[in-house]
Amino acid sequence: MSPELFIKTPNLTYPVFVQRGIRRRLGNLIGELGTFEGMVVITDRTVAGHHFASIEGVLPPPAHFIVIPEGEASKSLGEYERVMGELLQKKLGRDFLLVAFGGGVVGDLAGYIAATYKRGVPYLQLPTTLLAQVDSSVGGKVGINHPLGKNLIGALYHPKAVVIDPEFLLTLPRREVISGFAEVVKCAFLKKDGFFAGLKRQLPKFLDGDWSGIEDIILHALLVKAELVEQDEEDRSVRHYLNLGHTFGHALEQATGFSTLRHGEAVILGMASAFQAALFSGRIVKEECEEALALLEILGNEISVPKVDLSSVLKGMEVDKKRKKDALVFVLPISIGAVEIVEHLDEKVIRDSLNFALNWAMGLKTKPVRSGKVEK
Ligand SMILES: NC(=O)c1ccc[n+]([C@@H]2O[C@H](COP(=O)([O-])OP(=O)(O)OC[C@H]3O[C@@H](n4cnc5c(N)ncnc54)[C@H](O)[C@@H]3O)[C@@H](O)[C@H]2O)c1
Ligand SMILES: [Zn+2]
Secondary structure: OOOEEEEEOOOOOEEEEOOOOOOHHHHHHHHOOOOOOEEEEEEEEEHHHHHHHHHOOOOOOOEEEEEEOOHHHHHOOOHHHHHHHHHHHHOOOOOEEEEEOHHHHHHHHHHHHHHHHHHHOOEEEEOOOHHHHHOOOOOOOEEEEOEEEEEEEEOOOOOOOOEOOOHHHHOOHHHHHHOOOHHHHHHHHOOOHHHHHHHHHHHHHHOOOOOHHHHHHHHHHHHHHHHHHHHOOOOHHHHOOOOOOHHHHHHHHHHOOOOOOOOEEEEEHHHHHHHHHHHOOOOOOHHHHHHHHHHHHHHOOOOOOOOHHHHHHHHHHHHHHHOOOOOOOOOEEOOOOEEEEOOOHHHHHHHHHHHHHHHHHHHHHHOOOOOOOOOO
């Protein structure tokens, strides 16, 4: 079985397989990766309910399953301790393979457990959400949340391999599909390689439930991420580009308590804000900004926009800035397919851009034509 792409870092290289139905050959594939003394699969209740049966029979024995509650709350110190306890009680050494079977929550928690169980065991990412398939399963960032903030405890620890079966997506709820496509669209904004045009053509079809050709889209998004991770594994320079829409998005997630918006929904609003901020600050021409918004509109149309108090969003950004003892870094587009890192953005531009994006998303359901104006 030949991998579709390799992720190369200064110290290691690992394969990413993208293929419909590949889960049925998981046993063979694991056999090709090495010899392991058993498997431990970590998954969540929802994924177990839908897909447990489809992988249970193909894993080489002995396979243990650990099921966590679904949702962001499982990326916690409490759940970390509980799962660690289960592993230790099984008296497992360091030669088993841990399989992260689920969305980004399972991937981040299981990956962090793999990084830290007896100073590290090999693991495999078997992502089941679109977001995890195009983003979180690749790149080695693993971790959990702390009451003081998201992803504050973590490691850079790459899997042995990433195995992507797009058939898992067939059971994904609509909001998770939209959320995953946010990260796909983000990748299309990062490189001038025809991805944007292809996605514009195909996105409506996927949202209508026709998943044919999704493998190519997943692969394309991963290629964009892989290139940036390879150049900057430790996230000190160009890997930041993957944060397009995330500074605004994170602030919106924070101000709405992290449970109102799905991460990708916040990123959609964040990208609309970023394009508008680029327009306001003279970085991008109006036509390209509108073209970008037209693609985002297909996703933005589906968001139930929560009531947001802009002052608390800005206050949250200020607190973040102080906590990091650093400037807030924005990734802003300079055209479709190219971005730049901006460290100082005028507060009025930030406020007006967020305001624009929220009004834009709220107006999508009622207004077929965008006004393009900022409402004050
Ligand atoms: N490590 C990274 O580089 C990175 C990058 C982006 C996001 N993340 C993290 O990823 C997390 C979000 O990931 P997510 O959006 O996948 O959320 P998630 O893991 O919470 O999954 C979303 C929901 O979909 C369900 N689900 C998963 N697969 C399913 C399937 N095939 N069918 C039906 N339901 C399914 C889950 O049970 C859950 O309820 C966040 O914690 C975020 O911080 C990490
Ligand atoms: Zn993201």
